[in-house]
Each structure stands twice: as structure tokens, then as C-alpha cells.
Amino acid sequence: MEDPTRVTMTRAKPHPATKTKIRVEVIPHCSMNSETGHLTDGRFGHFSFLFVPRAGKRSYFEVMTPPLRFGIVHDFRCPPASDITMPQVYAETFEQIELAESLGMELCWFTEHHFIEDGYLPNFVPVAAAAAAKTARIRFSTDICLLPFRHPVRLAEDLAILDNISNGRMELGVGMGYATHEFQGFDIPISRRVSLTEEALQVLQLAWSGESFSFAGKRYRFSDLRVTPDPVQPGGPPLWLAATSPAGAKRAATFGTHLLPQGPKHLTIDPWKAAVEDVSDRRVGLIRGVFVTDDPEKEWEPVAVAEQYRRDVYVGLIKASRDHKSEVADRSGPKKTRTPIPLNPLAWTVGSVDHCVTELEQLITDNGITDLVTWGGPPGLAPSVMNDSLTRFANEVIPKLRALLEG
Numbered sequence: 001m002e003d004p005t006r007v008t009m010t011r012a013k014p015h016p017a018t019k020t021k022i023r024v025e026v027i028p029h030c031s032m033n034s035e036t037g038h039l040t041d042g043r044f045g046h047f048s049f050l051f052v053p054r055a056g057k058r059s060y061f062e063v064m065t066p067p068l069r070f071g072i073v074h075d076f077r078c079p080p081a082s083d084i085t086m087p088q089v090y091a092e093t094f095e096q097i098e099l100a101e102s103l104g105m106e107l108c109w110f111t112e113h114h115f116i117e118d119g120y121l122p123n124f125v126p127v128a129a130a131a132a133a134k135t136a137r138i139r140f141s142t143d144i145c146l147l148p149f150r151h152p153v154r155l156a157e158d159l160a161i162l163d164n165i166s167n168g169r170m171e172l173g174v175g176m177g178y179a180t181h182e183f184q185g186f187d188i189p190i191s192r193r194v195s196l197t198e199e200a201l202q203v204l205q206l207a208w209s210g211e212s213f214s215f216a217g218k219r220y221r222f223s224d225l226r227v228t229p230d231p232v233q234p235g236g237p238p239l240w241l242a243a244t245s246p247a248g249a250k251r252a253a254t255f256g257t258h259l260l261p262q263g264p265k266h267l268t269i270d271p272w273k274a275a276v277e278d279v280s281d282r283r284v285g286l287i288r289g290v291f292v293t294d295d296p297e298k299e300w301e302p303v304a305v306a307e308q309y310r311r312d313v314y315v316g317l318i319k320a321s322r323d324h325k326s327e328v329a330d331r332s333g334p335k336k337t338r339t340p341i342p343l344n345p346l347a348w349t350v351g352s353v354d355h356c357v358t359e360l361e362q363l364i365t366d367n368g369i370t371d372l373v374t375w376g377g378p379p380g381l382a383p384s385v386m387n388d389s390l391t392r393f394a395n396e397v398i399p400k401l402r403a404l405l406e407g
Contacts, residue, residue, distance in 0.1 A: 065370065066283050068405060070398050071107025072100050072376035072390065073143060073287050074383075076121040079309060082380040086119055090127075092383040096376050097131045099387060101138040103394035109143045109173070109287070109373050114182045116313065118379060125158045132166035141171035143260055143287060143345075143373075144242045148177055148193045149186050152200035152220060153227060156207035160231040168232035173260050173285070174201070175242035178321045195219055201239070201255050208236025240285060246271040258283040258371075261343050265367055268343065273368075285371035288363065289348035292392040296350050303385070306378030311346050313379075343367065353396045360397070361404050 074093050078086045097108050108131060110124035121127065128140045140162070145155075163170040176197040177183065183190040199217040206213040207227040215222045231237060241252035242260040249268050252259050253275035261268035261284065273279055289307065293299040349359045363369060374393065377383035 065368070066281060067370070068364070068402060069106040069139075069283075069371045070394075071105045071109065071138070071371075071373045072096065073109040073111065073373040074121070074127075074376050075111040075113075075379075076127070076377070077116075077118040077310075077379040079118040079380045084380070084382050088382060089119075089377065093127075093377055094131060094134060096383045096387060096390070097138065098134055100376070100390065100394070101135045103391060104398075105394055106137075106139060107141065107371060107373050108138050109141050109285075111143055112146050113179065113317075114146075114149070115185045118313070125162065128162050128170070129165055132162065132169060135166075135169075137169075139169045139171060140166060141237075141240065141285075142173045143240070143285065144173045144175035146177040146182070147174045147200040148188055148196040149182070150200065152203035153207060153222070153225070155200070156204050156227050156236070159204075159237050160208070160227065160229050163231035163233055163237055164229060166232075170231070170233075170237040171240065172204075172237050173240035173242065173258075175260070175262075179317045180321045181317075192219065198251070198255075201241070201257075204236065204239065205255075210234075240283075243268045243272065250275050258285065260285050261367070262345065263343060265343060269367055283370040284368050285373070286343060286363075286367070286369050287345035288360070288372055288374060289346075289350075290356060290360070290374040290389070290393050290397070291348060291350045291386075292353060292356055292389045292397060293350065294352055300350050302381065303378050306380050307346075307348065307375075309379050310375075314346060353392065353400070356393070356397045357400045357404070360401055364401070364405060 074097075076086075076089055076093060078084060078089050100108060110121060110127060112122060112124060113120040114122045124142050124145060131138075132140060147155075159170055159172055174197070176193040177190075180190060183193070188196070195218050199215075199219050202217070203215055203220060203222070206215060207225075208231055210230055212224050212226040213222070214224055239255070239257040240260050241248070241255060241257040242262050243249040243252055244263040245267055249259065249261075249270075249272035253272050259269065259272050259282070261272075269284060276282060291300055291303060349356050349363075351359075360372070364372065374390070376386055376390065378386065
């Protein structure tokens with residue numbers, strides 16, 4: 001077999017989150033982007049390998065788990081009475097994204113909500129395009145894009161364009177939404193959110209196939225449609241699906257996506273893994289606020305106030321929707337406790353380098369997290385106030401985590 005890509009062979013230390021060894025067949029003639037680690041067949045590279053010859057068959061590698069990736073997440077918010085302006089939020093966020101890339105971070109995610117007075121980001125497409133034009137390596141995704149509010153063909157076109165602007169650095173995390181006022185604002189019955197989400201996922205996968213397709217669903221119907229331009233990544237940007245329940249976890253497994261767990265492990269990650277035949281090239285992503293400081297009592301307080309605002313808005317949305325997540329939201333928040341609630345995106349890890357390493361190592365190990373991003377801009381504060389903490393996170397915390405978890 002011809003060497004499909006240049007890979008350094010090293011003896012692998014098992015990732016603590018995945019004890020069992022899983023065999024993955026390497027596809028010949030694929031190539032790897034040496035900066036992003038992304039293979040042309042849509043898988044992720046930069047694994048540690050053990051070569052295992054197989055007589056009469058193509059070569060195989062024994063792989064532990066996808067490599068860890070870290071980054072930032074932004075929602076672009078400027079609450080009333082803030083000392084900053086919305087243009088300042090956008091300008092400093094783009095500067096911070098460039099900083100994150102220069103620090104070696106791999107990820108930048110964007111969130112989405114609608115009709116919130118603080119200007120919460122309603123559309124990730126223009127900001128992803130602007131950020132992609134300013135960077136060269138960092139990968140972009142969403143946590144999450146609300147599929148019921150997006151026409152899937154238009155979204156497929158938008159992502160294909162973004163994938164070309166970024167030269168293959170786009171991913172897409174999606175979910176069905178829960179906020180009642182958003183469905184009312186778009187005049188969409190909330191009862192349709194499951195069917196709209198599932199059909200949109202099917203259409204996205206067909207639209208990025210590189211071929212004409214027809215689709216006849218309950219919500220969407222297309223005949224002999226060819227979506228252009230083609231994305232850079234074969235098959236399109238990798239898809240992620242948010243899950244708050246076993247049903248959502250099984251949906252992610254059915255559609256073959258990576259997972260964004262937004263609920264307890266036994267309700268999200270465990271049923272997803274049980275339903276996935278091979279998790280060796282699947283990823284599990286999480287938002288976890290990280291604030292690195294040697295004086296948390298002094299330096300954390302201003303950020304805690306801003307994060308309490310974030311928590312209060314989310315809790316209001318969740319309670320108004322009568323969603324099952326409201327109990328979890330009640331038990332979270334930076335002013336109540338610094339002890340993280342596993343898999344809750346409102347929770348924070350705050351403290352010294354050693355404290356952050358210990359807490360995050362356990363979080364990653366216990367849940368099999370492969371992708372972790374921290375909030376880059378507390379609502380009402382200039383994003384730049386987080387830059388010192390982000391720099392320490394990148395330079396002092398992440399290297400220690402990699403040494404512990406990847407060997």
C-alpha cells in the first residue's frame with residue numbers, strides 16, 4: 001500500500017477516557033493538512049499509532065482516541081448599561097480570535113440566540129467569514145446553530161462558502177432549540193422542531209455530497225437539486241449535534257455526528273456511545289469556562305458578576321420554555337459555587353494553574369471530552385479582560401493537560 005500521508009509512528013499511551021483499543025482502517029491516497037490535522041476523507045489526523053500488520057489485507061493502525069483540541073467560544077453580547085459598545089465587542093473579539101490562534105489554540109466556536117436585548121449573536125455566518133479571513137489555522141464551529149430557523153439549502157450554501165473562505169476549516173454544531181420566544185418570533189410551531197432538525201440534517205448531508213439530489217420530507221421537498229460551490233472538505237464540514245437527553249444522543253448516533261452533550265453523562269454521552277458502532281473518529285465537545293488566576297478572590301469577582309448575568313438570562317429562557325434542563329440551570333452559576341457541574345456550559349473552573357489542570361483532567365477523563373472551549377468574552381465586559389487568563393490557559397494549563405492525557 002502506498003503511504004497515504006506522512007505520519008510519525010509513536011507508541012501510544014491510552015487516553016484515560018478510552019481504555020479499549022479500536023482498529024481504524026486508513027484510506028489510501030488521502031492527504032493530511034499538516035497545520036489542521038484534517039484528513040481529506042473527513043477524519044482527523046495527528047493520532048498516536050501502533051502499527052499492526054495484517055496478512056493479505058490493507059494496513060491498519062490501532063488508535064486510542066481523537067487528539068485533544070482547545071479553544072474559545074463567543075456570543076457577542078452587550079447588555080444594557082454596559083461600559084462597552086457593540087462595535088467594541090466585535091472588534092476585540094476578532095483580535096482575541098487572532099490571539100487564540102497565535103497561542104496555538106485549535107478552535108473558535110460561536111453560539112446563537114435571537115431577540116435578546118443584549119444583542120446576542122443571531123447569525124454566525126458573517127462573523128465566521130470575517131474571522132476566517134483574519135486567520136490561517138484555527139477551526140470554526142457553532143455550539144449551536146439552531147436548525148429549525150435555517151433553511152437547510154441556504155445553510156448548506158453558506159457553509160460551503162465559509163469552507164472555501166477558510167480553506168477547509170469549518171465545522172457545524174447544530175441543535176433544535178428550546179426558547180419559546182424564538183419559535184414565536186419566527187412563527188414556527190415548537191412542535192415541529194424535531195422534524196425540522198432531522199430533515200435539515202439529511203438535506204445538509206445530501207447537499208454536500210457533490211451530486212444532484214432529490215428529497216421528499218414532511219417539511220422540505222427538493223427535486224434534482226445541485227448545491228454549489230462544493231465545500232473544500234469532502235462530504236462537507238464535520239457535523240456536531242447537541243443532546244440533552246437519550247433521544248438526542250441516539251439522534252446524533254443515527255446521523256453519524258460528533259456530540260455536544262448538554263446534560264448529565266448518563267443521559268447524553270453514555271447512550272450516544274452505546275449507539276455508535278465505532279467512536280474512534282468521533283469527538284465529544286464541551287463549553288467549560290476557565291479562568292486562570294493566582295488570586296481568585298480579587299480577579300474573579302468582576303467576571304463572576306458578568307457570568308451571573310449570562311446564567312440568569314439562560315435560566316430565564318429555559319424556565320420560560322418549561323424545558324427539562326431547568327433543574328440543572330437552577331443548580332449552576334458562578335456566584336453560587338465554583339465547583340463545576342459536569343457537562344453544564346454555564347459552569348466554570350477558576351483558580352491556579354494546578355487547580356485548573358486537576359479539575360479539567362478529571363472532567364476530560366470522566367466524560368471522554370475531546371474538544372473543550374472556554375468563554376472568551378463575559379457579557380458586559382470587554383473581551384480583552386480575558387486575554388491574560390487565556391494566555392495562561394494556553395501556555396501553562398493546556399500543555400500540562402496534554403502531557404497527562406496524551407503522553
